[in-house]
Amino acid sequence: MAFVQIRAAKEGDCGDILRLIRLLAGHTPRSSLCVFIPPISVALRADGFGENPFYHCLVAEILPAPGERQGPSIVGYGLYYFIYSTWKGRNVYLEDVYVMPEYRGQGIGSKIIKKVAEVALDQGCSQFRLAVLEWNKRAIDLYKALGAQDLTQVEGWHAFCFEGEAMRKLGGK
Amino acid sequence: MAFVQIRAAKEGDCGDILRLIRKLAEYEKLSDQVKISEEALRADGFGENPFYHCLVAEILPAPGERQGPSIVGYGLYYFIYSTWKGRNVYLEDVYVMPEYRGQGIGSKIIKKVAEVALDQGCSQFRLAVLEWNKRAIDLYKALGAQDLTQVEGWHAFCFEGEAMRKLGGK
Numbered sequence: 001m002a003f004v005q006i007r008a009a010k011e012g013d014c015g016d017i018l019r020l021i022r023l024l025a026g027h028t029p030r031s032s033l034c035v036f037i038p039p040i041s042v043a044l045r046a047d048g049f050g051e052n053p054f055y056h057c058l059v060a061e062i063l064p065a066p067g068e069r070q071g072p073s074i075v076g077y078g079l080y081y082f083i084y085s086t087w088k089g090r091n092v093y094l095e096d097v098y099v100m101p102e103y104r105g106q107g108i109g110s111k112i113i114k115k116v117a118e119v120a121l122d123q124g125c126s127q128f129r130l131a132v133l134e135w136n137k138r139a140i141d142l143y144k145a146l147g148a149q150d151l152t153q154v155e156g157w158h159a160f161c162f163e164g165e166a167m168r169k170l171g172g173k
Numbered sequence: 174m175a176f177v178q179i180r181a182a183k184e185g186d187c188g189d190i191l192r193l194i195r196k197l198a199e200y201e202k203l204s205d206q207v208k209i210s211e212e213a214l215r216a217d218g219f220g221e222n223p224f225y226h227c228l229v230a231e232i233l234p235a236p237g238e239r240q241g242p243s244i245v246g247y248g249l250y251y252f253i254y255s256t257w258k259g260r261n262v263y264l265e266d267v268y269v270m271p272e273y274r275g276q277g278i279g280s281k282i283i284k285k286v287a288e289v290a291l292d293q294g295c296s297q298f299r300l301a302v303l304e305w306n307k308r309a310i311d312l313y314k315a316l317g318a319q320d321l322t323q324v325e326g327w328h329a330f331c332f333e334g335e336a337m338r339k340l341g342g343k
Contacts, residue, residue, distance in 0.1 A: 147336030166317030
């Protein structure tokens with residue numbers, strides 16, 4: 001039986017990570033008017049493996065059992081970065097967590113999330129934040145089962161965003 | 174008449190910034206959640222690898238006025254990452270003391286953060302606001318922001334305290 005390990009991503013994993021990012025984006029329509037395709041130009045290698053990385057990433061890798069011939073395969077990932085709360089100090093933010101549909105139901109997503117929490121606690125973080133779409137019942141149930149609170153529901157927080165022309169106008173560009 | 178300048182915070186501003194952080198928490202009716210110290214703000218913002226960046230709004234006295242400069246607002250932000258868009262900026266806090274509102278100081282801070290972020294190659298500017306904070310919501314929408322919770326259904330989730338320690342096996 002194949003074995004799943006959760007490990008830190010290496011630069012050579014970026015092709016696989018981009019493949020999974022696209023699968024996650026395809027699973028997440030942003031509006032009824034379009035299906036969002038992430039830009040190919042997102043510089044995953046430079047941004048994650050340069051001198052001052054903008055993110056950190058864990059991958060879930062299937063290692064074949066002894067005697068099996070198929071090579072390792074990356075079937076999930078968790079991409080996170082460190083943020084700052086003026087109330088609590090250093091926190092971690094899980095930007096993406098994704099497991100390919102055929103590998104779900106085995107606790108791989110939970111393993112990724114737990115590993116991010118472990119790394120974050122070792123780094124002195126006191127909060128672990130993430131966002132989820134309100135229709136994503138499976139994810140919501142998982143996060144709540146793991147002990148998360150829905151701050152939008154409990155405290156009324158709304159996520160706002162400036163982008164494109166609105167952001168350029170704001171910044172005087 | 175006094176003049177307001179928006180400038181990058183210096184380490185010596187941390188006492189003022191903490192004062193304003195506490196006032197913002199009080200305004201958001203979440204005062205008991207402020208656990209951070211001035212020492213942590215200094216170390217976290219002015220060490221070798223800062224975890225945040227900060228702008229302050231400073232009132233400079235007019236020529237002839239004797240009162241010294243006074244920090245009346247701040248904007249604290251950091252850089253984040255979108256797997257769809259790359260580098261983004263997140264405005265964690267923006268606050269202006271009540272007696273200095275209505276003069277466009279908050280807008281100036283937000284615009285300065287956007288300018289800095291665009292110079293750094295960011296393509297999105299994200300922030301969070303409490304649903305009852307109509308004044309802030311109106312300001313952000315007037316400046317061109319979208320409410321992604323309303324439009325796309327995003328919810329902010331959080332693990333902390335015992336739940337986070339249990340999750341991380343500690």
